[in-house]
Amino acid sequence: MCFLGCDKVETEVARQQAPGFCPYCGGKVQAFDLISRCRFCFLPIGFRFKRKYFCSLCSRRLVLYHF
Incomplete structure (x- = not known):
């Protein structure tokens, strides 16, 4: 039986x-x-x-901007 929907899994590599x-x-x-x-x-x-x-102290996600 097939359920409708898509499953997304993220795995940490390094x-x-x-x-x-x-x-x-x-x-x-x-x-x-x-x-x-x-x-x-x-x-x-x-x-x-x-x-x-990510920051190691405050655990915020940081975004890198390229100019």
Whole structure:
């Protein structure tokens, strides 16, 4: 039996220290490498690799802007 809907699962692959400091509290920045998998009816549709940045002290998600 197939249920309607899409399931999205994110898995952490690696964690490392990134250069720079948090603009809010001055803490160190950590970079997380994530794999996100989309599934429809338990069949894998696709994979997507992401990198997210978080502060190690205040745990805020930081956004990197490119100019």
